[in-house]
Every structure is written in structure tokens, then in C-alpha cells.
Amino acid sequence: xxxxxxxxxxxxxxxxxxxxxxxxxxxxxxxxxxxxxxxxxxxxxxxxxxxxxxxxxxxxxxxxxxxxxxxxxxxxxxxxxxxxxxxxxxxxxxxxxxxxxxxxxxxxxxxxxxxxxxxxxxxxxxxxxxxxxxxxxxxxxxxxxxxxxxxxxxxxxxxxxxxxxxxxxxxxxxxxxxxxxxxxxxxxxxxxxxxxxxxxxxxxxxxxxxxxxxxxxxxxxxxxxxxxxxxxxxxxxxxxxxxxxxxxxxxxxxxxxxxxxxxxxxxxxxxxxxxxxxxxxxxxxxxxxxxxxxxxxxxxxxxxxxxxxxxxxxxxxxxxxxxxxxxxxxxxxxxxxxxxxxxxxx
Amino acid sequence: xxxxxxxxxxxxxxxxxxxxxxxxxxxxxxxxxxxxxxxxxxxxxxxxxxxxxxxxxxxxxxxxxxxxxxxxxxxxxxxxxxxxxxxxxxxxxxxxxxxxxxxxxxxxxxxxxxxxxxxxxxxxxxxxxxxxxxxxxxxxxxxxxxxxxxxxxxxxxxxxxxxxxxxxxxxxxxxxxxxxxxxxxxxxxxxxxxxxxxxxxxxxxxxxxxxxxxxxxxxxxxxxxxxxxxxxxxxxxxxxxxxxxxxxxxxxxxxxxxxxxxxxxxxxxxxxxxxxxxxxxxxxxxxxxxxxxxxxxxxxxxxxxxxxxxxxxxxxxxxxxxxxxxxxxxxxxxx
Ligand SMILES: Nc1ncnc2c1ncn2[C@@H]1O[C@H](COP(=O)(O)OP(=O)(O)OP(=O)(O)O)[C@@H](O)[C@H]1O
Ligand SMILES: [Mg+2]
Numbered sequence: 001x002x003x004x005x006x007x008x009x010x011x012x013x014x015x016x017x018x019x020x021x022x023x024x025x026x027x028x029x030x031x032x033x034x035x036x037x038x039x040x041x042x043x044x045x046x047x048x049x050x051x052x053x054x055x056x057x058x059x060x061x062x063x064x065x066x067x068x069x070x071x072x073x074x075x076x077x078x079x080x081x082x083x084x085x086x087x088x089x090x091x092x093x094x095x096x097x098x099x100x101x102x103x104x105x106x107x108x109x110x111x112x113x114x115x116x117x118x119x120x121x122x123x124x125x126x127x128x129x130x131x132x133x134x135x136x137x138x139x140x141x142x143x144x145x146x147x148x149x150x151x152x153x154x155x156x157x158x159x160x161x162x163x164x165x166x167x168x169x170x171x172x173x174x175x176x177x178x179x180x181x182x183x184x185x186x187x188x189x190x191x192x193x194x195x196x197x198x199x200x201x202x203x204x205x206x207x208x209x210x211x212x213x214x215x216x217x218x219x220x221x222x223x224x225x226x227x228x229x230x231x232x233x234x235x236x237x238x239x240x241x242x243x244x245x246x247x248x249x250x251x252x253x254x255x256x257x258x259x260x261x262x263x264x265x266x267x268x269x270x271x272x273x274x275x276x277x278x279x280x281x282x283x284x285x286x287x288x289x290x291x292x293x294x295x296x297x298x299x300x301x302x303x304x305x306x307x308x309x310x311x312x313x314x315x316x317x318x319x320x321x322x323x324x325x326x327x328x329x330x331x332x333x334x335x336x337x338x339x340x341x342x343x344x345x346x
Numbered sequence: 347x348x349x350x351x352x353x354x355x356x357x358x359x360x361x362x363x364x365x366x367x368x369x370x371x372x373x374x375x376x377x378x379x380x381x382x383x384x385x386x387x388x389x390x391x392x393x394x395x396x397x398x399x400x401x402x403x404x405x406x407x408x409x410x411x412x413x414x415x416x417x418x419x420x421x422x423x424x425x426x427x428x429x430x431x432x433x434x435x436x437x438x439x440x441x442x443x444x445x446x447x448x449x450x451x452x453x454x455x456x457x458x459x460x461x462x463x464x465x466x467x468x469x470x471x472x473x474x475x476x477x478x479x480x481x482x483x484x485x486x487x488x489x490x491x492x493x494x495x496x497x498x499x500x501x502x503x504x505x506x507x508x509x510x511x512x513x514x515x516x517x518x519x520x521x522x523x524x525x526x527x528x529x530x531x532x533x534x535x536x537x538x539x540x541x542x543x544x545x546x547x548x549x550x551x552x553x554x555x556x557x558x559x560x561x562x563x564x565x566x567x568x569x570x571x572x573x574x575x576x577x578x579x580x581x582x583x584x585x586x587x588x589x590x591x592x593x594x595x596x597x598x599x600x601x602x603x604x605x606x607x608x609x610x611x612x613x614x615x616x617x618x619x620x621x622x623x624x625x626x627x628x629x630x631x632x633x634x635x636x637x638x639x640x641x642x643x644x645x646x647x648x649x650x651x652x653x654x655x656x657x658x659x660x661x662x663x664x665x666x667x668x669x670x671x672x673x674x675x676x677x678x679x680x681x
Contacts, residue, residue: 081585105591113588126583130601130676139597140587175677191587 026057028198028231029078034091036073036082036255045301047073049255049309050091052328055199058229060221062242062263064278065252066298071235074252075201078233079118080108095199114144117192121204123185127176133160133187134172137194144195159190164220182213189220193230200224202234206241214238218245239282243267248334251275254299254309257328261335271337271346273314308340316341347673354666361662362655366418369654370411373647418655424648428640433652436637441656442527443514444626444633448618450530450549451556456611459561463568463607467576468595470569478565485562490621494555494628501551508551509544511629519544552629559621560614567610568603575599605676612668616661 036048048070055061063071076082078093080100093100100111112118120126128136137156141147147155153172160168163186176184185205192200202221206214222245224230234245242249243263250260251272259272270276299309308326311317320340328338339345389397398404402413417424423433466475501508514529515521522533522541530549533541575581576599584598619634626635634653641649672679 079586081582109588109590111588112586118583118586120579120583120586122579125579128580128584128598128602129678131598132677136584136587139589139593143589177678188583191583194587 027054028057028096029053029055029233030092030094031074031078032092032094034074034077034093035089036070036077037087037089038085039087040085043302046304047086047255047301048077049304051252051255051257053233053250053257053260055231055233057198057231058225059248060225060232060234060246062246062249063233063235063252064237064239064242064249067237068298068301069252070255071252072203075118075203075233075235079112079116079201081112081118113140113192113197114195115197116199116201117197118201118203119185119188119192119205122208123181123188124176124179126188127179127184129176132173132175133179133191137172137191140191140194155194156190159194160187163187163190163193164216165190180213181209182216185209185213185217186220189217189224193224193228196228197230199231199233202232204235204237207237214241221245239278251278254304255301256309256338257336258310258339259335259337260328261332261337265332265335269332269335271331271335271342272310272339273316273345274310277313308338316345347670350673351666351670354662354669358659358662362658363415365654365658366415366651367411369651370414371407373645373650374407414651423652423655426641426649427646428644428649433648436649437634437652437656440632440634440637443631444619444622444635446514446528446530447549447552447626447631447633448556448615448622449528450553451560451618452611452615454553454557455560455564455614458557459564460568460607462561463565464572464595464600466565467569467572467603470573475569478569482562482566485558485560488558490555490559491624491628493558494552494625497551497555498628509547511551512548513630513632514545514548515541516544516548521545548629552625552631556618556621556625560618563614564607564610568607571603571606572599575603578602601675605672608668608671608675612664615664619657619660 031051031053034048034051034053035046038045038047051070051074053061053074063074065071073082073086076086077088078100080103082088088101091101095111095116100108103111127133134153134156137159138148138152141152141155145155156172157168160171165171165183165186171179171183171187179187189200189205200221205221206217209217218241221232221234225232234241236242246263248260248262249266250257251266251274252258253274259266259270259275261269261271266275267279270279297313299305299312305312305322307320307322307324308314308317311321314321318341324340326338326340328336331337331342402410405413414424421434423437425431426433426436429436462474462478462481466478469475498511502510509516519540522529522538522545523536525532525535529545530542533539533545572595576595578599580602581594581599584594589598622631622633623635623639625631626633627639630636634656637649638653640646641653
């Protein structure tokens with residue numbers, strides 16, 4: 001199932017030459033037309049209205065968008081952790097060619113951790129408060145690699161020092177409340193990587209941390225890509241993180257991807273009015289890097305606007321924007337945009 | 347840890363002192379004259395006066411109080427007006443039957459309520475969740491006394507599965523040699539099968555009746571804290587690591603969820619010590635419940651005060667045990 005034209009380009013923004021070849025040839029994740037609804041007793045709310053996304057070996061794809069646009073739901077659906085009332089109602093999640101949505105619970109569990117892992121926003125809450133780091137690491141190593149005893153211990157120490165934790169032996173015995181946020185996120189990453197997955201989903205991995213620690217975590221993710229050729233989807237509100245870390249960016253709005261392009265193009269050849277708004281909002285809060293709100297209401301998923309979901313907030317909306325939903329189309333070799341008027345506005 | 351326990355035990359002193367002030371005052375205020383119990387109704391006023399004088403009932407209250415405290419410090423809780431025995435001996439001999447009954451009840455309640463709570467958290471909204479909610483409502487709504495009578499009617503009178511209320515063991519069976527003071531355990535340890543059979547049959551109904559009442563809050567608490575744990579960030583992260591659901595539920599979630607349940611167990615156990623009064627009366631169980639019931643009915647001040655001191659001590663020790671368990675189970679707890 002190859003879509004022509006998408007993987008054909010050779011331009012890449014921020015990565016060494018050697019990796020690039022491998023990445024071009026090997027696409028590991030392809031999400032097609034992913035639809036997710038939340039089923040409540042009285043209503044159904046469409047939260048993802050058909051998402052298309054692909055990730056190649058060793059590539060880091062960023063997802064940005066306002067709160068509630070469906071970034072976390074996208075990642076949770078990919079790794080099979082979406083829980084009721086959320087339901088995947090359509091589309092495919094192809095991982096190395098295999099549709100994960102067809103897998104049974106046990107097969108999907110084997111994929112989690114071993115092939116795809118995920119880390120979350122609040123690292124300390126993501127570690128079990130009553131278990132030491134070492135205890136959970138040992139459980140994961142036994143499960144995925146069959147390691148026990150001294151072998152497990154030395155592998156655990158190796159993993160912890162891999163993620164830049166000083167003095168890994170003492171960290172093994174530590175409980176989450178004895179770790180700083182940055183250490184906890186590093187420990188989380190070690191746990192996620194314990195069985196060498198090919199894809200890491202990072203849902204706002206640095207948002208809850210101090211600025212300097214944020215930067216270190218970003219550096220770590222960047223290094224993991226280089227050392228292990230680890231593909232990543234990084235969800236963030238922080239355009240600085242995008243610029244620093246990602247090769248490609250998908251901009252989400254109200255459960256759809258409205259623009260997707262290599263990082264350089266997102267910043268320099270912005271096409272979608274919403275992305276422009278995000279960048280402008282960022283310019284207004286110069287230096288902070290966090291997304292400032294752009295004018296207008298975040299759309300209510302229960303009453304999704306007809307036509308282009310962004311039209312009520314869009315300065316350029318015309319008749320067609322209110323009636324027809326724009327599709328995500330190629331607007332350049334590697335640039336996709338979902339806007340009726342992108343050509344006129346360019 | 348040792349100094350923590352020692353400090354907590356030291357705390358027992360002011361607590362108990364406070365309790366004695368309250369109980370002493372209360373027992374003197376509530377109506378009912380103990381002299382009526384100590385002398386024959388036919389005795390003349392002079393005899394009554396002499397006996398009251400001897401018992402110290404005519405002295406000023408503060409003097410009576412200090413005499414009482416002095417006695418307590420020396421292990422003398424006074425003599426029961428009713429049994430004429432030292433109250434401490436009475437309490438000690440009745441403690442074990444009550445302890446055996448409530449322990450059994452608690453074990454049955456835990457063994458049923460915790461799995462039920464886990465199941466209704468894991469499969470919430472399904473039939474098992476509804477059944478467990480229904481059981482909880484019944485357990486709370488139905489008076490223990492009434493449940494006892496229904497149980498006797500059904501299991502003794504209609505079905506003949508269990509013996510009539512007969513106390514701890516049938517009168518025709520010799521009690522087991524005393525090792526722990528718990529009949530079921532002692533007869534098991536000494537291999538005394540007739541005693542085991544009879545004591546087990548005797549304890550089954552009252553223990554299950556008590557357990558039925560105790561189950562409801564335990565199951566609800568287990569369910570609530572399991573749901574919280576299963577929805578937590580750390581179980582989501584554990585799932586993301588590919589850990590099997592068995593480990594998620596029984597290791598990662600349960601190990602956290604059990605902490606509030608332990609507190610609830612202690613609270614429910616305290617509640618059980620209250621509920622046991624009625625059950626012991628219905629089942630002729632020779633325990634503290636019956637003793638204190640009689641003490642209340644006959645204004646037996648020394649017995650009442652002794653009982654309250656005794657049960658306060660039990661509560662304090664119980665919650666000390668809970669705190670020790672927390673220290674052992676929750677690395678965040680500092681001592
Ligand atoms: N458990 C849930 N129950 C009901 N609705 C939910 C639930 N989880 C998510 N949603 C809905 O799905 C939509 C997308 O949520 P999602 O968490 O993916 O947003 P997000 O882009 O990750 O936002 P944030 O930046 O705040 O993390 C939101 O509108 C939210 O209302
Ligand atoms: Mg999110």
C-alpha cells in the first residue's frame with residue numbers, strides 16, 4: 001500500500017545524510033483515514049475525523065495543535081490504548097505493513113513495549129508510586145527479553161545510563177517520589193526503550209518540566225534517534241521543540257490534520273491560515289515558544305462547524321469554506337495542506 | 347520503626363486518661379442506681395447506706411475518680427457489680443471468644459469483598475458490578491439483628507444445615523485444649539476433630555452474618571480505589587510497556603488500591619466490635635458483646651468503664667497496626 005509521491009522527495013531538514021537513506025526506504029508507520037468517536041449515552045462525538053500520517057525509520061514527526069484537537073487521542077489509538085468511551089470507528093494503522101487495528105488484545109500487547117512504546121506528559125505520575133524504578137524495569141525486562149537476576153540488573157543499569165541518568169545503581173532503588181521530574185522522565189524513557197521498540201510516541205514529554213530540563217529531554221530524544229535510529233512521534237505545544245527536534249510536522253485542528261510539511265517549510269512556507277495563526281501567536285509572545293491562543297473559540301467537538309472546521313475563526317473564509325470540507329492535498333513535493341484557498345493566499 | 351511504635355504506644359496514655367474522665371463522668375450522670383443491684387430489694391435503708399459507703403459510692407466524685415485511676419494503673423479495674431469478679435478477669439476471659447468471632451467475620455468479609463470489589467472495578471457496568479452494588483445496599487440496609495434471625499430460621503430451622511444458637515461449641519462436645527484461645531484454631535492444632543467440627547459449625551452463622559454487614563463498605567472501597575488506580579497515569583504507562591492485564595490489575599493497580607482498603611478494614615473492624623453486641627446475644631456467644639450488654643442493662647459501672655478502656659486500647663492498637671502496614675507497603679510514608 002504505497003501512496004505515490006509522498007516518500008519520493010529527497011529534501012530533509014535536520015538530519016545526517018546516512019540516516020536519511022534508511023529513512024526514505026523504510027516507512028514503519030502509516031495511519032490512514034483514522035476515525036475516532038467518543039460514545040456517550042446520549043451522543044456520539046467525532047474526535048478524529050480521518051487522520052493520515054506516516055513515519056519512516058529514524059524519523060521524528062511532530063504533532064502540534066491547540067488543546068483538545070485530538071493529539072493524544074491519535075497517539076493512544078496508534079498504540080491501542082484508547083479506552084471507552086473512545087472508539088476507533090474507521091481507518092487503518094499500518095505498522096510495518098500490518099494493520100494494528102485488526103490485532104487481538106494479546107497480539108496488540110506484544111506490539112506495545114516491544115515494537116511501539118509511549119511516554120507521557122507527567123513523568124512522576126506515570127511511574128507507579130509503590131514500586132522502585134528497578135522493580136518495574138526488571139518486570140519489563142523479564143517479560144520482553146526473558147532476562148532475570150544479574151543479567152536483568154546489568155541490562156537495567158545499562159538502560160538507565162543510556163538515558164543519561166547519573167549513578168544508575170542508586171536510581172534502581174529509588175521510588176518515583178524520590179526522583180526529580182527530569183529524572184523520572186528519563187526513567188520512563190528507559191522503561192519505554194527496555195525492549196528496543198522501533199517507534200516511540202512521546203505525548204508532551206517535556207511540558208511538565210523546567211525549561212532547562214525540557215531542553216535536556218529534547219536532546220535525549222534527539223540522541224536516541226541518532227544512536228538507535230528510533231522513529232518518534234512527538235506531541236507538543238512548543239514550536240521551539242518542533243524546530244529543535246522534528247523532521248516533519250503535522251498541524252492538527254479539531255480532529256483533522258490541516259497542514260503537514262518538513263519543519264523548515266512549516267516555518268518558512270506556511271500555507272494554512274491556522275498554522276499562520278499559531279506562528280503569529282508565537283511571534284507575539286516572542287521567545288516563550290509556547291502556543292499562545294489565537295483569536296476565536298476552540299471548536300466544540302460536539303458541534304463541529306460545517307465545511308472547514310476552522311472557518312469561524314478564519315479571516316479568509318469564503319462561501320465554500322462554510323459548506324465543503326477541504327481535503328489534505330499535496331501543495332508541494334512534501335507539503336500537504338487542507339485549505340480551499342491556499343493557492344490564492346500563498 | 348521501634349521508636350515510632352514506642353511513641354505511638356506512649357500516646358495511648360493521654361488517650362486512655364481522657365477516655366476514663368469521659369466514661370467516669372458519663373456513668374455517674376446516666377440514670378440507674380447501682381446500689382439496687384448490690385443489695386436485695388428487701389434490704390432496709392441502713393443496709394443500703396452501709397453497702398454504698400463500703401463501695402465508696404458516697405465519696406466525692408473526684409475522690410472516686412482518683413481511686414479508680416489508681417486501681418487501673420495497678421491493673422485493678424474494680425469488681426463487676428453483677429459477677430462480683432474483677433472486671434479485668436471478666437474482660438480477658440470474654441475477649442478471646444469475641445476476637446475469634448470478629449476475626450472470622452473479618453476474614454470472610456475480606457475474602458469475599460476484595461475480589462468482588464476488584465471484579466466490579468475491572469468489569470464495571472456489567473452484571474457483576476450490579477450484583478455487588480446490590481449486595482452492598484442489602485448489607486448496609488438490613489439490621490444485623492434481623493439478618494441473624496433470618497439466618498437461624500433458614501439454616502437451622504428450615505434446612506437443618508447448621509446447629510441452633512449454642513455459643514462457641516455444642517454443650518455435648520468438650521472444648522479443645524487452650525493454646526491460642528481460639529476454639530477453631532486450637533482444635534485444629536490439637537487434632538481434636540469433634541471439637542473442630544462443632545466449633546466451626548457454631549461460628550459459621552454468626553461470623554457470616556457479621557461478615558455480610560462488613561462486606562459492603564469494603565467492597566465499595568475496593569471498587570472505588572481500584573477504579574482510581576486502573577485509570578491512573580501509571581497503569582496507562584504500564585500498559586504502554588506491554589505488561590499483561592493480569593500484572594496491571596493484580597500488581598500495579600491492586601498494590602496501590604489496597605492502601606485505603608486497609609484503613610477501611612480497621613474502621614469496619616471497629617464497627618464490627620459494636621455490631622457484635624447484638625449478634626452475640628442472638629447466638630448465645632459468650633463474648634464481650636454479651637458482657638457489655640448486661641453491664642449496660644444493669645448499670646454495672648466498673649464493667650462498663652473497663653470495657654470502654656479495653657476497646658479503646660484495642661482501637662488504638664488496631665490503628666497502630668494500620669500505620670505500621672502503611673509504612674511497610676507505601677514507600678511515600680515517612681516515620
Ligand atoms: N476520556 C475522554 N472522555 C471524553 N472525551 C474525551 C476523552 N479524552 C479525550 N476526549 C475528547 O477528545 C478530544 C481530543 O482530546 P485529546 O486529549 O486528544 O486532545 P489533545 O490534543 O491531546 O489536547 P491537549 O493538548 O490538551 O493534551 C477533546 O475534545 C476531548 O474533549
Ligand atoms: Mg494531550
